[in-house]
Amino acid sequence: MSAEASNPAATPTPCEDTQGDGRWMSQHVRFVSETKDREPDVIFVGDSLVQLMHQFGIWRQLFSPLHCLNFGIGGDATQHVLWRISNGELDNISPKVVVLWVGTNNHGHTAAQIAGGIMAIVQVIHNKLPHAHTLVLGLLPRGRMPNPLRERNAEVNKLVQDALSSLSHASFFNVDPGFVLSDGSISHQEMYDYLHLTAHGYQAVCEPLHAQIKSLLEKPAEN
Amino acid sequence: MSGDELNPAAVPQQVEDLHGDGRWMSQHVRFVQECKDGEPEVLFVGDSMVQLMQQYEIWGEMFSPLHALNFGLAGDTTCNVLWRLQNGELENIRPKVVVLWVGTNNHQHTAEQVAEGIVAIAQLLTNRLPKAKIVVLGLLPRGERPNPLREKNAAVNRLLSSRLPRLGQVLFLDVSKEFVHSDGTISSQDMFDYLHLTLAGYRTLAKPLSDLLLQILEETPEERRASLV
Numbered sequence: 173m174s175a176e177a178s179n180p181a182a183t184p185t186p187c188e189d190t191q192g193d194g195r196w197m198s199q200h201v202r203f204v205s206e207t208k209d210r211e212p213d214v215i216f217v218g219d220s221l222v223q224l225m226h227q228f229g230i231w232r233q234l235f236s237p238l239h240c241l242n243f244g245i246g247g248d249a250t251q252h253v254l255w256r257i258s259n260g261e262l263d264n265i266s267p268k269v270v271v272l273w274v275g276t277n278n279h280g281h282t283a284a285q286i287a288g289g290i291m292a293i294v295q296v297i298h299n300k301l302p303h304a305h306t307l308v309l310g311l312l313p314r315g316r317m318p319n320p321l322r323e324r325n326a327e328v329n330k331l332v333q334d335a336l337s338s339l340s341h342a343s344f345f346n347v348d349p350g351f352v353l354s355d356g357s358i359s360h361q362e363m364y365d366y367l368h369l370t371a372h373g374y375q376a377v378c379e380p381l382h383a384q385i386k387s388l389l390e391k392p393a394e395n
Numbered sequence: 396m397s398g399d400e401l402n403p404a405a406v407p408q409q410v411e412d413l414h415g416d417g418r419w420m421s422q423h424v425r426f427v428q429e430c431k432d433g434e435p436e437v438l439f440v441g442d443s444m445v446q447l448m449q450q451y452e453i454w455g456e457m458f459s460p461l462h463a464l465n466f467g468l469a470g471d472t473t474c475n476v477l478w479r480l481q482n483g484e485l486e487n488i489r490p491k492v493v494v495l496w497v498g499t500n501n502h503q504h505t506a507e508q509v510a511e512g513i514v515a516i517a518q519l520l521t522n523r524l525p526k527a528k529i530v531v532l533g534l535l536p537r538g539e540r541p542n543p544l545r546e547k548n549a550a551v552n553r554l555l556s557s558r559l560p561r562l563g564q565v566l567f568l569d570v571s572k573e574f575v576h577s578d579g580t581i582s583s584q585d586m587f588d589y590l591h592l593t594l595a596g597y598r599t600l601a602k603p604l605s606d607l608l609l610q611i612l613e614e615t616p617e618e619r620r621a622s623l624v
Contacts, residue, residue: 191502193538193545195589202583227593229452246588279414315416322416360425365469366418370450 181281181289184255187248196245196252203243204260212241212265214385217253218273220246220368221312225378228371234382238389241267249278250289254296262300269388270297271381273309275328276321276367283327290328291335294342305388306342308332309381313348316366318356345384349376404504404512407478410470419468419475426466427483435464435488437608440476441496443469443591444535453597457605461612464488472501473512477519485523492611493520494604496532498551499544499590506547510554517565528611531559532604533569537590541579568607573599 187196214235216222222244225231231242243261245252253274262270272293278286290308297306310333311325333344351358351373358366362373369377410419437458439445445467448454454465466484468475476497495516501509513531520529533555534548552569559565574585574596581589585596592600 191544193542193589194540195538198539198589199583223587227451227587246591315418316421317417319416321414360422364450365446366416366421371452 179285179288179292181250181278181285182254182292183251184258185251186255186259187245187252196247199245200256200259200261203241203256204263206241207261207264210241210265212239212267213389214238214240214269214271215243215262215265215267216240216271216273217243217257217261218271218309219244219248219253219277221276222271222273224368225374228374230371230374230378234378235385238382238385241265244273247277248274249281250274250286250293251278254289254293257293257296257300262297266301267304269385270301270304270306271309271385272297272306275311276314276325283324283331286324286328287331287335290332294336294339298341302341304341305391307345307384307388308336308342310344310346310348312363313352313358314363314367316358316360322352345381347377347381349380351376402508402511402515404473404501404508405477405515406474407481408472408474409478410475419470422468423479423482423484426464426479427486429464429466430484430486430488433464433488435462435490436612437461437463437492437494438466438488438490439463439494439496440466440480440484441494441532442467442471442476442500444499444532445494445496447591448597448601451594451597453594453601457601458608461608464490467496470500471497472504473497473509473516474501477512477516480516480519480523485520490524490527492528492530492608493524494530494532494608495520498534499537499548506550507554509547510551510558513551513555514558514562517559517562521562521564525564527564529562529565530604530607530611531555531565531567532600533567533571535586535592536571536575536581537586539580539583539589566607566611568604570600570603 223246226242275286275290294306310329313322315321336342336344351362364370446469449465498509498513517529533552536545538544556567559567574581587593
């Protein structure tokens, strides 16, 4: 893995307010204040695929009962999530499980850099929450037909899965139920814009994820 | 219309495939195909504010029953919507109403340019669909607290409220004030990221919009359609 200084995907970086309404920072500040009020057993952290999960009925149905917090921000790449968790979003809480889903927005970075960014996040989580288990979700394929980003995401998944295999406090979880059909296409019934999941797409992802989280919660705490 | 060449917000423009997965074009191609397959009475067109509406149950509850198509595309500016409408997304369909909601992503343009871009789209729609009513939705406030983009969007809305009525078949619906609390904040219960609406946020918008659509649709009953064409 590349050293932090030479890997932009593994260098904590806040999101610049280029548009002028400060929304990214507002969301981060809100998440930090949620750590003060709540005692979650599970934290979800990542990009829009995490954030949007919270907007569908499936969240209330499957995850609210498990005492979960959702710290997803649309557009985030690994370096943004790294900054957020290093600046308050994991303070004051002791969840048993952290679900991490990020990497698809790391445009301009290589698969190796993205994997390095994900592993840097896993390390920070472990430093701050030594008793938590981190579940790293595989990046989903994207785009209607085969394209370079699908290859990049698959390569990231391979590298991350390898790197995680030697760790006891973190594991890789593949949430792709088979979105890519035999002709190589992804249906808009699963991903309405060939990236973001529909309610139907989330159902297919969340049911196995929920089962995995439940089994982690039922295990005795990690040392 | 004179001045369009000078207004960058009224210049039709595709979205460049910067990421490499061609998603914008894939969605446009799908919408063009939907024009061949469907006979919508209502067409929704715009940016993510339109697109996301279809992902919540509110779409199935309130808008699918009206035979609506959704041609929302996240990130779109007035330029992108103009391009899409000129390149197939109005072919073969004769909706009675078009709902247009776009402008919040026009970051390179002034409020005046954005408003004129929206007017240009409304004019294109009335030219292509002379029997249709066009409902333009006001840009919602954004950001947790007062900020320059709220002022800009409000300025666009002011310009639209005075210019759109001159176009005859065009109505303007602005529900902005429903979202800002007395302390100037917008709640994440209404906009989960202080821009995009939650289900609760969409319900606030959907009620007046749905009422307006039903009213318009009742004004042009099936029996009268033949005589209008």
